[in-house]
Amino acid sequence: MNGRIVIVGGGIAGVQAASSLAGSWEVSLVLGEDFLPYYRMRIEEIIAGMAPESLYIHPAGWYEEKGIRLCHSKASSIDRDKHSVKLEDGSVLPYDKLILATGSNAFVFPLEGNRRTVFSLRSAADAIAIRKALDGAGSFTVIGGGLLGLELAHSIAEGFSIIVNVIESAEHILPRQLDKDSALLLQKKLEEDGVHIYAGAKAVSADDHTLRLSDGTDVPSDVLCFSAGVRAECSLASLAGLSTDKGIIVDAHLRTSDPDIFAIGDAAELDGRTFGLAMHAREMGSKAASIIGGDTSPYVPSEPSAMLKVAGIDVASFGRITDESDVIIDSDASRCTIFTENGIVRGAVLINSKALMMKVKNAIGKPFSESFPDYL
Ligand SMILES: Cc1cc2nc3c(=O)[nH]c(=O)nc-3n(C[C@H](O)[C@H](O)[C@H](O)COP(=O)(O)OP(=O)(O)OC[C@H]3O[C@@H](n4cnc5c(N)ncnc54)[C@H](O)[C@@H]3O)c2cc1C
Known part of the structure; x- marks a missing residue:
């Protein structure tokens, strides 16, 4: 084994990092919630009556087989000099490398009036x-x-x-x-x-x-x-004196201001930007593991994309919405808008136009005239 890694936060980013590091490192995963790691994106199903356990990413036995130690308590402080993390249950976890995957919290702004519960x-x-x-x-x-x-x-x-x-x-x-x-x-x-x-x-x-x-x-x-946005959970990092702003500030190698501490997922801020998407959390989990393993290449976030089905309608959005656009499909039920900047495709919004998805994704960064000659 290479040494001890402590990962704080059992969301998508933390579990992805743990899974990639297990086997080569002694991994402890600190879970701040009462459940095993679950698919956060599906928690609406709990409102519909689903048991939280049915959303678990892996059963308890999977962590045991991989040799990942699960710690069911919140991390309360980091001692950077001693290289250890203290948990609320009083236990202390020594680390060689620490990964903060503390995610984000919902942003709730104050309302006037005397409402008691939101x-x-x-x-x-x-x-x-x-x-x-x-x-x-x-x-x-x-x-x-x-x-x-x-x-x-x-x-x-x-x-x-x-x-x-x-x-x-x-x-x-x-x-x-x-x-x-x-x-x-x-x-x-x-x-x-x-x-x-x-x-x-x-x-x-x-x-x-x-x-x-x-x-x-x-x-x-x-x-x-x-449901008015999220704010990165930085309290543990700030308490430890790490640089934070919108999130825990990391460099292109996902390192915080302490070279032995990494931050990933919703909690991380890279180049002034936080992410808030599962795809980036997963990517950063894998990338942090490979950087810890010796990879010297920087983390380059994928272009954001969102896909959802609301009311039976497929909605997909890629890249950026700019001021220039061309609508290449426009009917009662479908619409496909391509956003450009000086003729280069920068983003797209597709409504019920799934068939065009790959073509549109591949067009990002290329001239509109080259990718969509039929629509000029
Ligand atoms: C209902 C819902 C639907 C979503 N749908 C989509 C979608 O369709 N597509 C998409 O891309 N994204 C979606 N997201 C966003 C996506 O879930 C997040 O981007 C992703 O979960 C971020 O992963 P993460 O591991 O960084 O953080 P999180 O999943 O937030 O996990 C962080 C974990 O760290 C724990 N933690 C925090 N502080 C401590 C501490 N001190 N000690 C121990 N543990 C701690 C938290 O309790 C939490 O369990 C959705 C989110 C929600 C809530």
């Missing part, structure tokens, strides 16, 4: 709490019309006979992924399926049953859930 959906425990609150409720409102908020709203409209609302302060839903026309196509379908969308107004105050918007509208909201 929710967010980030963990299996959050999903269990939301399911309990929905019992007997007449309305559910999610603040935030991004991917997560829309998926959540649609699945609650499908599974529960209650009023479901989405509040989006931008002019249209999915402002980071879609152009306005594509968003309106999706909004129409969501509304047909019972999701009420309030775009262009901010949530300002709330009591226990109603949310008031900046335009004066009162929205029935027995259960109120924030």
